[in-house]
Amino acid sequence: MTRLLAALSLAGLLAACGPETLVSTGLGMASLQTTDKTLADHAIGLVTDKDCSSLRAERGDAYCLSDQELQARIPAQPEFCYRTIGGVTCYTKADETKSATRLLY
Template identity: 35%
Template sequence: MRHILSLATLLLPLLGGCDGPALVATAGVNVASLTLVGRTVPDLLVSGVTGRDCSIVRLDRGLSYCGPSPVAPGPQPYCTRSRGSVDCWVSRPLAIPIVPGQGDAPPGLTVAQEADRTARWPGL
C-alpha cells in the first residue's frame, strides 16, 4: 500500500498537463531538482509533510522510500575549566560557588525548541 501511495505521489504532477510541453517541463524540473537537491519535486513534498528523508534515489539504492525519523540530540556535556585542561560532566557539578561553564553551545534545547524541531505541518 505504501508503494502505491508513493507512486501516486510521484505521478501526481503529470495529471495537470497531458500535452507535450507540460510533460517536458515537468520532467525538466524533476531532473534539475534531482541533480541539484537529490530529490524530485514530489519527493520534496513528501519529505516536507512527513518530516523524514524521502527520495526516489533511496529506492534506487535498495533502501526504503523514506529514511528513519531523526533522533533528538542528547544532552550536551557541561564543561568546566580545570588546571591546564577542560573537564566535561554529564550534569552540572554540585559545587559552591557555582562553576561557570565553558563552551560556545547552549546547554540544551528548551521544551518549546524541541517541540518546534519535531513539529509537523499543521493538521498532519
C-alpha cells in the first residue's frame, strides 16, 4: 500500500497541472488511506452496486464482490452482550464476572 501511495503522490507531482490536480490527488490518497479504495473503486461500486477494491484485486482476489459474497467471508463469531452503565458491551466469549441477568444476547 505504501508503494501505491508513493506512486499516486509522484503522479500528482509529475502532472504539474493546476490546483485541481493536487486536490484530486489529495482526495484520492485520503480515500485510499481511509477506505482502502480509490475514487475509481467507489465510482465503479456505485454503478455495479458491489464492493470494488483495487487493493483486493492486487492481492489476487476478486475486484468486485456482492454483499452476499462479503457476508460469506465474515466468520460467524458468537457475541455475548451485557448491559452496562454506558450502554451495551459485547465480547466474543462469555464473561463469568458479569451477572447472567445482564446478558442481552
